[in-house]
Amino acid sequence: xxxxxxxxxxxxxxxxxxxxxxxxxxxxxxxxxxxxxxxxxxxxxxxxxxxxxxxxxxxxxxxxxxxxxxxxxxxxxxxxxxxxxxxxxxxxxxxxxxxxxxxxxxxxxxxxxxxxxxxxxxxxxxxxxxxxxxxxxxxxxxxxxxxxxxxxxxxxxxxxxxxxxxxxxxxxxxxxxxxxxxxxxxxxxxxxxxxxxxxxxxxxxxxxxxxxxxxxxxxxxxxxxxxxxxxxxxxxxxxxxxxxxxxxxxxxxxxxx
Numbered sequence: 474x475x476x477x478x479x480x481x482x483x484x485x486x487x488x489x490x491x492x493x494x495x496x497x498x499x500x501x502x503x504x505x506x507x508x509x510x511x512x513x514x515x516x517x518x519x520x521x522x523x524x525x526x527x528x529x530x531x532x533x534x535x536x537x538x539x540x541x542x543x544x545x546x547x548x549x550x551x552x553x554x555x556x557x558x559x560x561x562x563x564x565x566x567x568x569x570x571x572x573x574x575x576x577x578x579x580x581x582x583x584x585x586x587x588x589x590x591x592x593x594x595x596x597x598x599x600x601x602x603x604x605x606x607x608x609x610x611x612x613x614x615x616x617x618x619x620x621x622x623x624x625x626x627x628x629x630x631x632x633x634x635x636x637x638x639x640x641x642x643x644x645x646x647x648x649x650x651x652x653x654x655x656x657x658x659x660x661x662x663x664x665x666x667x668x669x670x671x672x673x674x675x676x677x678x679x680x681x682x683x684x685x686x687x688x689x690x691x692x693x694x695x696x697x698x699x700x701x702x703x704x705x706x707x708x709x710x711x712x713x714x715x716x717x718x719x720x721x722x723x724x725x726x727x728x729x730x
Contacts, residue, residue: 475522478608479506481601481645482525486708489532494707501703509690520690523616524700526609527682528708530629535675554586591643604642606633613682617689619729622681625674675709676722684726698722 483502490498505521561581569577584597591597606629613626630636679701687697698719706712 475519477645478605479522479525481605482522482529485529485605486525486532490708491710494710494712497703497707501700501707504700504703508687508692519612519615520686523612523686524683524704526605526612527679527686528704529605530609530682531675531678532709533632534625534628534678551586554589558583593637593641593643595643597643600643601645603633603636604639604644607636607639607642610636611639616682616686619681619685621729622678625678625681676705676725679704680722680726680729684722694723694726695719698726 487495487498502525505524508520508524565577565579565581568574568579589597591600593600595603610630613629618626683701683704684694684697687700688694692700701722702713702719705718
């Protein structure tokens with residue numbers, strides 16, 4: 474299951490991360506896959522899962538709130554499905570025909586009509602997302618986080634205050650792991666762009682969760698902040714052309730105490 478969750482988080486990150494940094498993200502994923510884990514971790518890749526989950530959680534906390542609805546009615550399901558397919562096709566056509574788009578090639582994989590609604594009566598994507606949220610909250614309980622992010626973690630819990638138990642939700646399935654080499658802890662590629670912004674809520678959250686976990690797993694502060702710097706660049710579109718942000722992140726981490 475952990476391999477499936479790993480790929481689910483990666484796919485979710487790739488939906489909001491800038492496409493231009495796709496190659497740098499692959500390097501980040503390989504580096505995370507090679508991370509050591511504390512002996513008390515349930516799975517050998519628990520640290521990697523935790524970091525990926527917190528990247529997704531940070532985007533959920535700082536991005537627009539999505540209100541997923543599970544009100545599909547069985548008797549209107551077929552009509553809704555057909556209209557939704559038509560709507561998606563129209564949107565793709567509008568993108569391809571836009572005067573600012575030089576070329577556009579899309580590959581869309583649709584659920585069959587009978588699989589859109591899961592056995593629990595929810596939208597399947599919603600049910601899988603709820604599972605991922607519950608899984609993330611379990612990881613937050615299992616790994617140490619800095620007290621400075623407690624309010625943000627509580628906000629994450631309150632996104633779904635009546636979250637069902639994991640066994641009442643759909644585990645993401647049908648995902649395949651890409652082949653990834655052992656990247657070790659070699660220097661990560663840093664896309665060139667504007668200087669980094671001042672520390673904000675997203676950076677603070679990732680410092681309090683990701684860096685806390687990586688330090689607990691045995692990485693140095695410099696290694697942990699280098700990984701966070703790469704995540705900010707290739708997952709959130711905040712590259713640092715100056716090369717000074719890892720040191721700034723390390724200093725902020727020290728100030729957190």
